[in-house]
Amino acid sequence: MSAANAPLISVKHPLPWQHYNLSTMGEEVRLWLDANLIEMIIAIAAGTLIYLALRVARRQLRRLKNRPGDEHSFATVIGRTFTRTTHLFMILVSARLVAGYADPPALLLTTIRFLFTVVAVFQVAIWVREFILALIERRTGENGHAETLSNAMGIIRILVTVALFAIATVVVLDNLGVNVTGLVAGLGIGGIAIGLAAQGIFSDLFAALSIIFDKPFRRGETIQYDQTIATVERIGLKSTRLRALTGEKKIISNTNLLQKEISSFQELDHRRIALPFGVIYQTPSEVLETLPALLEEIVNAHGGRFVRSGITAYGASSIDFECLFDVYEPDFAHVAKTRHRIAVEILKRFADEKIEFAYPTQTSFTAAPDGRMIYPYPDLDGAYVTSIKSD
Structure with missing residues (x-):
């Protein structure tokens, strides 16, 4: 034989x-x-x-x-x-x-x-x-x-x-x-x-086993990969099914998912909120110095934990401020409500303190007959009258 x-x-x-x-x-x-x-x-x-x-x-x-x-x-x-x-x-x-x-x-x-x-x-x-x-x-x-x-x-x-x-x-x-x-x-x-x-099938299968043993996330967790934020609905042998915040269903292979950087919001005990705003340039320097203390009082009184606040930039029509604070609550709906209460209270206190928020403005100046820059309105004494010569 x-x-x-x-x-x-x-x-x-x-x-x-x-x-x-x-x-x-x-x-x-x-x-x-x-x-x-x-x-x-x-x-x-x-x-x-x-x-x-x-x-x-x-x-x-x-x-x-x-x-x-x-x-x-x-x-x-x-x-x-x-x-x-x-x-x-x-x-x-x-x-x-x-x-x-x-x-x-x-x-x-x-x-x-x-x-x-x-x-x-x-x-x-x-x-x-x-x-x-x-x-x-x-x-x-x-x-x-x-x-x-x-x-x-x-x-x-x-x-x-x-x-x-x-x-x-x-x-x-x-x-x-x-x-x-x-x-x-x-x-x-x-x-x-x-x-x-069956290389592709076994690749996804071993990826599913990796998810089970390594536990990067579990069903019910809200995770982010790439630009997608979604809640895990089911971890299958070949693919994982998620529900995006915008409502649509996402299906991605286990191998492809594990190759991405995944952020999980499951064990998040607090969220940091940045609240930017601007005040007008006419705000006195003494008021600008007291603003951080005023914001700290407002934040701590309405469920947040104040981190810091101060001037971040000189804008085109405003002095830019930023207020940072933490909200120790994993539920984002509660975080949003706390942020809303703090923002409304800041609006009220600024109105009481006569602190004006800035909005886009532009001031024009006109040249006098002798070439000097003057304000574009006649003064009360009649010293200057703006004349507009048209062709």
Whole structure:
């Protein structure tokens, strides 16, 4: 047979029991029972006690798993893992521990060892699978991400199960004397081909898992990416759905979203408000000096925390001021109301103090007949009269 037509699985050496026939096996069993009856009874009793002890231990671990108020502790993960122990595994553990005491025939001892190896490999796969899934749920459930986990748990369970049981199958076949080199190579090539074909899907899937474990945001949070501010409605396996402040629905792939700079407003305990305004140039310097203290009084009396205030620039028609203050409230609607109250109070106090807000103005000057700049209106004494000569 050519190398191209070689089977993926081949037997390296004959199995131990292939040397036996039924007559030989029956004779060995009869002679063993005649010579070791007492030892066999003791071994069965000891195996039964071991099995019962394993059942009691599993029952205690189940209580650890179901302990109220401690759903996300590491002890609960351990309890959940080992409660998946099967009865067949406990029976074979008991048989394997006492098999050598009664000096059984080689075929029986080989069979017990073989069955124990097969069942133990798959039992370890079940334990590891349950341990991984429990750790994932513990990791995501501690901080209220159970709703996000439900979207991805199905695919995670499938991926973990397929990977672990494929490894377990290869290990069992290898213990059976099967040459699994070709099988492993075939699985590797097939996995690479599937990975390349579904590269985009797997990229978004692993991005979704990254969102679940790293927790940059969660459902219900308001976030900003690029120029978009939106609330997260659902985190899927391929895309995340958001609701923009303007009402439209935004859908973006998980990979694309994680590549952006994301700002979250969820844990924002305060917002800083900048309130710019301008006063006229005719405002006395003494009043300008007292303005910061007046603004601080207004801000602190109406729910804000004053930061600073002062002149920022000399404008074309105003002396520009800025008032900075913090509002310690995450709800932006409350922040907007506080800003409104402070702005209205500033307007009232400025009116009481005869402080005038500036607005765009322009003053024109006219040249007298002798070339001097004069105000464009005749003075009261009649010294100058503006004449406009038209062509």
